[in-house]
Amino acid sequence: MSGFTPFTNNYSDMSDENGYQFEFRCDVCGSGYRSEFQRSALGTAGNILGGVSNLVGGLWGAANAANSIKDVTNRGARDEALKKATNEIMHLFQRCPRDNKWVDETCWNSARGLCVGCAPNLAAEMEAERANVEMSQMRDAMATQTVFSGDTGARQTVCTNCGKPVASEKFCANCGTPTGQNKCSQCGADLAAGARFCGNCGNKTA
Secondary structure, three states, rough: OOOOOOOOOOOOEOOOOOOOOOEEEEEOHHHHEEOOEOOOOHHHHHHHHHHHHHOOOHHHHHHHHHHHHHHHHHHHHHHHHHHHHHHHHHEEEEOOOOOHHHHHHEEEEEOOEEEEOOOOOOHHHHHEEEEEEEEHHHHHHHHHHHHOOHHHHHHOOOOOOOOOOOOOEEEEOOOEEEEOOOOOOOOEEEOOOOOOEEOOOOOOOO
C-alpha cells in the first residue's frame, strides 16, 4: 500500500553508511535470504562532504551539514529500502496462521497450510522414527552378540618372539611361535603363550 512500509519481524538490518541491505530468516530453522544491496546516494554524498571537511579543516561546516541531511532524510530512505527488500524477498516465506511465524519453503507444510512446528511433515517424521527404531534394533542385536569369550589378556597383537603382527592365528606366521590363541581343553578359553594352567578354570594345559 502506497505510503506504508510492510512490517515483518523476521529480518535484520545489515545497512551501513553506503547503502541498505536486509537479511530475512525463517523463524523455525533460522536459515533465510539476504536482499540485494541498495546503494544510498545520500551516503555517497555524505562521504564526499565528509572528505571535503577533512581536507579544509571543516570549512563551511561540511561534515555537520552531511550529518544533518542524513538525520532528516535517512529514515524515509531506509523505509523505502525496506519496502523494496520486503517485496523482493517475502514471497519466499509463508506466515503460519496458527503461531504467526514466518517460515521458508522447507519449513512450510503446504498440505496442512501450517508451519512444520504446528503441523510436522508426517512422511519426514515417519522416516526419522523408522531410522531411530532401526538404530535401536541394531544396538539391541549387538548387545546380545558375544564378540569374544575368554581372557582378553591372552590375545596378542604382535608375536612375543619376533615382534611381527599376528591376528587370530594360533602360531606366528613368521617364526612359528604360539601366539596365545591355544584353547583350554576343559573350558575352551584362550591360553596365553607358555601357560601351564588355564587362567579361566585352572585346568592344566599339558
